[in-house]
Amino acid sequence: MVESHRRCDPHRLELAVDIRNNNPNKLNKKRREEAVRNSVAAACAAAALFVGAPAFAGWEPTKPVEIVVAAGAGGASDQMARMMQAAIQKNNLMKQPMVVSLKGGASGAEALMYMKSSEGDPNKVLIAYSLIYMLPLSAKIPFNWRELTPVSVIALDQFVLWDNSAGPKTVKEFVAAAKAASSPFKMGGTGSKREDHVLTVFLEQKTGAKFSYLPYKSGGEAATQLVGNHTESNVNNPSENLEVWRAGQVRPLCVFDKERISYSSKVTDTQSWADIPTCKEEGVDVQYLMLRAMFLPGKVTPEQQAFYVNLFQKVTQTAEYKDYMEKQALKPIFLTGKDMVQFLEEDDAQNKALMTEAGFVAK
Amino acid sequence: MEALGLLLHGFAVLLTWKTLVLMMVGLVLGIFVGVLPGLGGPNGVAILLPLTFTMDPTSAIVMLSCIYWGALFGGAITSILFNIPGEAWSVATTFDGYPMAQQGRAAEALTAAFTSSFIGSLVAVLLITFLAPMISSFALKFGPPEFFAVYLLTFCSFVGLGREAKHKTVISMSLGLLLAGVGMDTVSGQLRMTFGSAELLRGINFLVAVIGLFGISEILLTMEERLALRGHAASISLRVVLGVWRDLPKYWVTLLRSSFIGCWLGITPGGAIAASFMGYNLAKRFAKDPESFGKGRIEGVFAPETAAHASGTSALLPMLALGIPGSGTAAILLGGLMVWGLNPGPLLFVEHKDFVWGLIASMYLGNVVGLVLVLTTVPIFASILRVPFAAVAPMIVVSCAIGAYAIQNAMFDIWLMLGFGVVGYVFKKIGIPLAPFTLALVLGSRAEDAFRLSMIGSGGDLKVFWSNGLVGSITTLAIALLFWPLIDGLLARVGWTQRARPAPR
Numbered sequence: 037m038v039e040s041h042r043r044c045d046p047h048r049l050e051l052a053v054d055i056r057n058n059n060p061n062k063l064n065k066k067r068r069e070e071a072v073r074n075s076v077a078a079a080c081a082a083a084a085l086f087v088g089a090p091a092f093a094g095w096e097p098t099k100p101v102e103i104v105v106a107a108g109a110g111g112a113s114d115q116m117a118r119m120m121q122a123a124i125q126k127n128n129l130m131k132q133p134m135v136v137s138l139k140g141g142a143s144g145a146e147a148l149m150y151m152k153s154s155e156g157d158p159n160k161v162l163i164a165y166s167l168i169y170m171l172p173l174s175a176k177i178p179f180n181w182r183e184l185t186p187v188s189v190i191a192l193d194q195f196v197l198w199d200n201s202a203g204p205k206t207v208k209e210f211v212a213a214a215k216a217a218s219s220p221f222k223m224g225g226t227g228s229k230r231e232d233h234v235l236t237v238f239l240e241q242k243t244g245a246k247f248s249y250l251p252y253k254s255g256g257e258a259a260t261q262l263v264g265n266h267t268e269s270n271v272n273n274p275s276e277n278l279e280v281w282r283a284g285q286v287r288p289l290c291v292f293d294k295e296r297i298s299y300s301s302k303v304t305d306t307q308s309w310a311d312i313p314t315c316k317e318e319g320v321d322v323q324y325l326m327l328r329a330m331f332l333p334g335k336v337t338p339e340q341q342a343f344y345v346n347l348f349q350k351v352t353q354t355a356e357y358k359d360y361m362e363k364q365a366l367k368p369i370f371l372t373g374k375d376m377v378q379f380l381e382e383d384d385a386q387n388k389a390l391m392t393e394a395g396f397v398a399k
Numbered sequence: 400m401e402a403l404g405l406l407l408h409g410f411a412v413l414l415t416w417k418t419l420v421l422m423m424v425g426l427v428l429g430i431f432v433g434v435l436p437g438l439g440g441p442n443g444v445a446i447l448l449p450l451t452f453t454m455d456p457t458s459a460i461v462m463l464s465c466i467y468w469g470a471l472f473g474g475a476i477t478s479i480l481f482n483i484p485g486e487a488w489s490v491a492t493t494f495d496g497y498p499m500a501q502q503g504r505a506a507e508a509l510t511a512a513f514t515s516s517f518i519g520s521l522v523a524v525l526l527i528t529f530l531a532p533m534i535s536s537f538a539l540k541f542g543p544p545e546f547f548a549v550y551l552l553t554f555c556s557f558v559g560l561g562r563e564a565k566h567k568t569v570i571s572m573s574l575g576l577l578l579a580g581v582g583m584d585t586v587s588g589q590l591r592m593t594f595g596s597a598e599l600l601r602g603i604n605f606l607v608a609v610i611g612l613f614g615i616s617e618i619l620l621t622m623e624e625r626l627a628l629r630g631h632a633a634s635i636s637l638r639v640v641l642g643v644w645r646d647l648p649k650y651w652v653t654l655l656r657s658s659f660i661g662c663w664l665g666i667t668p669g670g671a672i673a674a675s676f677m678g679y680n681l682a683k684r685f686a687k688d689p690e691s692f693g694k695g696r697i698e699g700v701f702a703p704e705t706a707a708h709a710s711g712t713s714a715l716l717p718m719l720a721l722g723i724p725g726s727g728t729a730a731i732l733l734g735g736l737m738v739w740g741l742n743p744g745p746l747l748f749v750e751h752k753d754f755v756w757g758l759i760a761s762m763y764l765g766n767v768v769g770l771v772l773v774l775t776t777v778p779i780f781a782s783i784l785r786v787p788f789a790a791v792a793p794m795i796v797v798s799c800a801i802g803a804y805a806i807q808n809a810m811f812d813i814w815l816m817l818g819f820g821v822v823g824y825v826f827k828k829i830g831i832p833l834a835p836f837t838l839a840l841v842l843g844s845r846a847e848d849a850f851r852l853s854m855i856g857s858g859g860d861l862k863v864f865w866s867n868g869l870v871g872s873i874t875t876l877a878i879a880l881l882f883w884p885l886i887d888g889l890l891a892r893v894g895w896t897q898r899a900r901p902a903p904r
Contacts, residue, residue: 139807141582141583141601141602141807142582142583142590142600142601142602143583143585143588145583145601146600146601146807149600149601150807150808152597153597174588174589175583175588175590176590177590177600178597219857219858220858222856227585227588228584228585228586228587228588228589229587229588230588233588248855248856248858250543250852250855250856251585251588251852252852253585253848256721260539261542264539264540264541264542266542266543266856278744279743279744279746279747280744282744282746283744283746396588398589
């Protein structure tokens, strides 16, 4: 106990750092020492904040760390995990390598059960999104996010209503066309009884138009199916449709948020994210933002938690992260500790209300 | 020829000592992960991916694609030597490759496999080089009905063209379809046949099943029968390699047919897996003496390997142009590209010309270097068979177990693998073919999803499968193949053909 308290002092770290740093690369050494010292200092502070009492600081992973992705290859979660993997590796934020492990089976339930069964293992970190609330409700998966260890909320993701660039040009025209169509418009999305499906149901309620919802395996698939004219629309995250938007194959109609996206640099020749009107502006008052948050398995120690809080805080300060946020039109946010838990509880309640109203809660 | 100029530029970038060395390293690593059953392509590439983060983009891409090639080549080795397919598309290679190895013709089978891999990939790379823009728009034509039609075609060709008793094929396929339904149902978002077990939530992993069905059951059979791997005296020399090559022209129809099937299914997003099965089945169908297939016929190695690699290679095209990976390994490769900010999409070919053509050039080079490398190692791999069975068997079982575990890090999968081993043993004893079972397991849930999405889209109208020329002709072809034995018989009775044998040889 005394030992670990002493190690918390960043100025007494010299020895520990030297032993750990047997990398011959002298140029990086100083930077890395500094990084380690800062990280230990911050981790100590954070750990002290969390538990108040005995802080075992200076923990760091001794094995490669797995970022568990609860979705398929190329989806928004996967892309984000790759970005973090690269940011951590390129900026030397951690000694151990980080590997991305795709566990998108069973609509992401595979990842949740994997985290649940990895209790006490500090080398796995989940990149979570709204499925942590929705899957237990719709499919009765025996999972509760409160059993995991929250690390931080790192971003909020938007949803946009898209149609094929050959389709209607505004929300009003789109709704009118959907109502006039002889068979319901096809709405592509990811998974069943999840965020995309919920948005579709609320879109139906607010506009009176009918849609047939087609659940695909990934947002990427939903995007190509829209381009190929196999569906009339989708409600993909910005990142999932970015490339086809830039190629002029799809058109954003409105964003499901109370305010416009803040990024105003041009994405296509003529438009930026900020040019997309909100759905409310267009007369369809549907709003939804989705969390992107990191979790550790349950029963890890406070200093292990503190290490990751610190790590992801540093990730949010890298150029890679900032660039990614802007390019994929994510809302930057960093919540941890009590703030995060409070956010999660509120978000959970809100998602539950939406799911209940949409009729997606399993009896 | 703009494409040719860009390609030459790509070669110019790649032809340095540094990249050639990286290429060799990538290939060796790739072959190594390909050889470990179960660890196979996807996991191996995932493990090796971070190696490339510290490199410059060109080197990273070369390394990654060579790991990919290596894994593709390596998959054939275990299929032939131990009857354990590493990837879904290696399954059909075991049908004749393994019997060949048992007859002491392992070196011949391996040479055939590597050579046909090379030919298949080469045809596909040529296709990518010259037809890339056209093909990406073709892939966009595939919606749920088209996907279902392709899967249906694969299933039907199995029943209609297979030589096994039809009812046994159907039984085997139905069991596979049943097991494919375990786990989360994407369309309704509900769990099926999990009986409250968290382990079954994931569904039954195809590779776990295959390792058990083929690898473990083979060990069981071998133990029962003779306690020795037959054919340890594999003659190994340059002469074997040249001998196989000399005979190549005889099989040009098979090679061409398989390349065509492979390319076609490869650019159909997600269709790559079906290619090797179809290549094999058609070769068998059109052969003079189909009975000799499955007993160690070299054509039975040529056909699936050519098709598998043509499809594996051309599957990179939808991945680059549309962001839809055709296989597990391609999916990991996709992730690797995104690290470099190279987001797959229609604009990749326009905005990152250097990268795309560098990658295509590295396909050519990687393929050639890979062939040479892998052929020189044939003697080493073939000599594994000289080791006494008592020593090899435990090692195979252990590496099967590690492979099964590594796929999802689940202990449960090892038990599942052993269970499938017993199932495979029983199936072989009572003469139920394993191939339709594995095919149904791997394509079952995709086919189901595609069918149900088509039905949601059309409001339950089956006419959607004839709603345009593309889907209509695939569906019609599928149904014709299903009833092929009847049609064939009718034609013969009318006197149109004498027992139809369409491929002139």
